[in-house]
Amino acid sequence: MVSFQDRGLNYGDGFFTTARINDASIEHWPLHKARLIECAARLAFPTLDVMAIENASLQAIGDMQSGILKIVITRGSGGRGYGLPEAPSIQVLITVLPAVAHYKTWQEQGVSLAISSIKLAHQPVLAGLKTLNRLEQVLIKNQMNTLNCDDVVVLDINDNVIESSAANLFAIKNEQIFSPQLNNCGIAGVYLKSLCAKLAIEFKQISVEELLAMDAVFMCNSLMGVVPVAAITDTQFDITRSKALLASQFAKENV
Structure with a gap:
């Protein structure tokens, strides 16, 4: 569940990456991980637990051989208006979707x-x-x-x-x-x-x-x-x- 007060929903305060699933693994994962880390740093997010994100993503993929993995990260709720919360409650949303057939x-x-x-x-x-x-x-x-x-x-x-x-x-x-x-x-x-x-x-x-x-x-x-x-x-x-x-x-x- 995502709160109606989530900053990603209200302000676009977050980032994401979309990866190809190939043989139950995340293709180019080191580069996707680097993207998430860079986005967090440049947007003044706390340091991400990328190992936990990777493990949760692999669990969501399971034995899926082909598909799409989308990882969305928001700063969660809190803060006054645009002001940042003192202790952000980072939200990680993981979605697994079918591959795009026409590519x-x-x-x-x-x-x-x-x-x-x-x-x-x-x-x-x-x-x-x-x-x-x-x-x-x-x-x-x-x-x-x-x-x-x-x-x-x-x-x-x-x-x-x-x-x-x-x-x-x-x-x-x-x-x-x-x-x-x-x-x-x-x-x-x-x-x-x-x-x-x-x-x-x-x-x-x-x-x-x-x-x-x-x-x-x-x-x-x-x-x-x-x-x-x-x-x-x-x-x-x-x-x-x-x-x-x-x-x-x-x-x-x-x-």
Whole structure:
């Protein structure tokens, strides 16, 4: 049960991570754990008992072979208005859900993207974190219902490319891999961080024009893995070539 006074409900005072369940284990758990620890530190939460969270998560998963694990952490109830409680009662909410069926099709066939007219505001203090403040994404998803696309490219208020509605973006140009800078907004995804250990990814400001001129573009997150982009508005990408370019990058880094 969650109190109606919970600060996560009232103020979005909390954070979360969403992980893929694979063979009854949490894929990329060390990175998800690092995300929870970073969010707690940057949002002035008490130190988390990550071992207890991990044990509770594994107990919730049981022998489930495939699915989704969502861990939501709030500061609990207390405090006066926005003021923080002196002794927060941290709430940990663990949910286990079925896997998303269409991601495999996306991986094989690619996706088409539109460009959202709803832009992300700048807040460097929260940049990169997966907080419970997701109203921008709610509005972006709602706008997607009026567009003929699988997802959207989301820009910031300066028209820099940031991410998709629920995934990170990266692209290849002239055998170099680029991904948008997330210094002012956006989420630093766990899956993208896992790729940074395998690929030489340069983070930089990317305009829409630069994105459209890339040789290949991809979306990624912990649940979908890597998904090639087949089209952004009227610009088409050959996903067979995109997959080959990415495979060559992996091969080059593992030589």
